[in-house]
Amino acid sequence: MSSAMASTSANLEPLFSFLSTSYATLEQTFNRIPGSAVIARYVKSSHQNDPGRTLLELFLAAFAIWTLLQSRTRADKDDRHFIKFTEKEIDELVNEWTPEPLAEPLSPEEQKELESVPVIVGAQGPRPKLNTGKTVLNFTGTNFTGLAGNEGIKEKAIETLRKYGLGSCGPPGFYGTVDVHVQLEHDIADFLGTEDAILYAQGYSTISSVIPAFAKRGDIIVADRGVNFAIQKGIQISRSTVRWFDHNDLKSLEDVLQGIAKERKKKKAPLTKMFIVTEGIFEKDGVMTDLPKLIELKYKYKYRLILDESISFGSVGRTGRGLTELFNVPASQVDMLVGSVANGLASCGGFCAGSKYVVYHQRINSSAFVFSASMPPLLSVSASEGVNILRNTPSILSTLQENIRTVRGILDKLDCITIPSHPASAMIHIYIRTPTPTLQIPTGSGKPSNPTSIHPRDPPTFDIETEERLLQDVVDEALAQGVLITRARRLRGQEMVEARPSIRLAVSAAFSKKECEKAANVVKAALVKVLGKRR
Amino acid sequence: MSTAASYLSAVKAADARARARGETPVATPALSFSSSVTTSSEDTILDDGEVVSSDALSYPTIPPTSEQVFSTVHTEFGHCANAEYRYTSQHPAGTPVKPHIEQDPPYYVLFTTYVSYIILILFGHVRDFTRKYFNPGEFKHLIPHDGYAPITSDFDSFYTRRLKARIDDCFSYPVTGVAGRTIVLNERKSKDYNRTFYSTGRKVRALNISSYNYLGFAQARGGCADAVEESIRRYGVSACGTRLEGGSLDLHAQAEALVARFIGQEDALICSMGFATNSTIIPALVGKGCLVVSDELNHASIRFGVRLSGANVRMFKHNDMNALEDLLKEAISQGQPKTHRPWKKILIIVEGLFSMEGTMTNLPVLLELKKKYKFYLFIDEAHSVGALGPHGRGVADYFGVDPRSIDILMGTFTKSFGAAGGYISGSKAVVDRIRVRSHSHAYAEAMTPPVLTQIIASMASIMGVAPALPTHGSTGTITKGRIVEQESPEPYPGRAPASILPSWMDLPPAMREGTEGRDRLRRLAFNSRYLSRALEKLGFIVYGHDDSPIVPLLIFNPGKMALFHRLMLQSNTPIVIVVVAYPATPLVTSRVRFCVSAAHTKADIDVVLKACDWIGDVLDLKHAPGERWSLEKITSNAVELVRMESQKHA
């Protein structure tokens, strides 16, 4: 009824000035009443849905604006701890102060670590050339579907380049919403079967921005102890109350959910938003979540589910739709389904799929979306083309799964290692089997872990330094035989729980069975050679 | 104004003359050559039949002469051969930086602005109230239901629903094509007061003074696009993987070496998203026990990163060096809160050019303070790199100081370079430390080859390449993840050594020689100064530095924002603008933010000025004190206006 007001407000200038005088007097009188804010709040809570409440809220808002403007530059000195110094003392203190260096130079080990990073010369793909001149079988790239280097995608990308240029030169709010972005969002939503989807310019930043867009201070997040770094950072930013459940243990999840419900009941806590945050296939070790059970729990305890499918989207399911396809669960039952366009569709960026409202909310509130330029149009079109290809070529995923089976068939038999990853995971992690079976998380000791701490009750023990060194030897050995693999690189000291050192194989549909066999055998031989020496 | 027909015939005649003389036309400094675009002029006036476009956007007002052969597409990068319309972006040596004074509007403007907000809030509440009773379905997602708390409560979302929604037609306009000098809008309308939009199917070309396309590198034709095409053929579109786990390409090493040269720092590192450059790298530099001193108007990505780092944060008043010094004195003398232990380190984070204000950081004073207070300095050059300085190297170049006196120079490629992502540069020790500690290096996808190529090509064309590109095979080798340069480099701000460019990259001569890049810089400098000063002479309140390509024009009243936007879009030559309001700015200072580009011609700026002049009268926006010029006087004395000594901020 009054929406036309915005467009005519300028023409209403005379009216404004008339209204202004009366409003100003009202406002000022109200401000002068001591404790007016308290009274207002009291009235507000006791007269819910009362017309009077609405009017008072208005004045409150005006009051808030007023005070905000008054106190724009107030120094926030903590009076209790503030020590008064004279100018001279301050100068001395300033002179005396010596800061630590901005960054310590790298230690020789760190230097070596950095130098061991392989560099590919020319195109990325299953058989790239390294800067050493060697052509290798590449089991590091997250090119699960083998779309990297696809000629059809290249042609589309070039076509798009010639129509759109490269950069979008603006955030989505300011002329950075290009039709091809809208198209890709639509394609992804349609592919997964959700109402809508939203695109981010980087896969990593997607989830760490999605979580704080929804979860705020006072909300509750229940998360897996093994979540990846991006999720940890998202949780940190959100400032929500966090409870942790044992890694990939839905029984533990249920216990935690029950505990929270009980506690909330006891405290008569007000209704807040509650989220379960976990991954489809875990980036850390490749284990897979039991999605149907997870969905059941979420409905039972009335949580919203934020599921990170950065690894599983594009690598499991009949056509690569991820866990929801694999378990035949409607994707619409996952409230926020986050995936990586970079991994799954061999382009760049990430997405979050969900209901219309969930997506709309992010368009206004998610900082990595709002405050960042949208992705280059040609990469968006490449991804759309990727969706098309996946949709129409189920053989890609069956080949991928076949390749994974081939590799696992050879490595699973080896007794100097353990493989925590799910048999369908295209990301295969390899742990060194320690002589003493400390790796297995001891169960049956009875007591559950403390849900307020990310650390499990009986953390597995391992010697990071030795294991990393051995694994690097395996990597080097495999490389000498023409197979490029990598250790899972970790930010040691920054992760909330240290991940166990592992070798990370990324299987791709672009390999032939022969190549998979060859690579697996090379890795096997390298493992046997390096780990055999150890004993 | 010339018509399309007369323009085309003039162009044809010019072409014929050139061909009759049997010479391939030479590049004037204004021009860019490209291997794929022939020099025949029809190609340079690309227009889709289906796009509604006015002649002023498709064809230059002045037909070219026989000497001038433009190879850029006029709608992407305007044709402007007049060497008068050039300027150098540089701080006059030896003069102090004048403090920026923000002009206040007359009192009645402030007053009506407040009242407008009060009315908007009042109406919003009345509507909420009635809707709750008469149409509860609409509120379902805002109130608890089935035991779930709402994602946003009706109270939290009040501002978006009742205030922002009124002007939602100004935001997220769907577009298509190149975000260059012009942009094509996929026209949309709303039948339900902005709740939903539907597409009319019409495509409308509009003058684009909104994109962060400072140097005009958003182009689908030209040397950069050609290089990108070649890179897609060679590399595909993805780097597949993180930098530390097999996603590092030779292109990364080359781009990083080039960025380090360009910025004038020892080393540099690249991240696939500008936002993430701040949000994932600041935590690698500071942590518990450190203090971050941050300008109150710093970008969201900086706040995100600082919050993740766990360091203490103090804010100081925007660009106020006295406030900063006071704060430093207090912080250093008091030490850490409660314990009073000395800070481990203090990092000051400012932006080179502030994206909402157009203000420039006071670098000379900051460096003075740095000597005394021993803090580390981090400058986010997202908007200033490429856009400022005689060589386009950013604020350090603009003020003529050694870039290495600044610890960390960060920037993004989304703006001046028409690409995506960001970089961090500094000493080798610092950058290496970031390589092993930053979140994105270990866990985020690496930058893609087409983007890397755009960065390399555009950056090299600003720098110029020395010497001529060698023949294939002799480029620098990559050892230990780094490129080893063969020749000793030219001192800063020198040209790009050819050995660090990909051997297959065949840049056209105007780009290799740096003439095209220089011309872009000089066009941008002229356009920026011209728009900002002209708007002031028209009587508008304009914020920011004269040399800033970001020109905010103050509107104040919230209702006028949408009107300004709509009127600009409906003017003879449609113009798209960006309006920003609370919470991106303080409540009262709603504004239009122009982003000038090298792709604009003087005629384009005139078009903007004309539209503003008219709208400014209609909406009563001309409140600035000082001398006023008429529109005619301004447009005919543009060069004098630009070259005038600075009067503002005196």
Ligand SMILES: Cc1ncc(COP(=O)(O)O)c(C=O)c1O
């Ligand atoms: C100061 C500043 N830093 C960082 C960014 C983020 O850059 P990008 O858009 O490339 O993510 C922006 C973009 O708006 C910015 O203005």
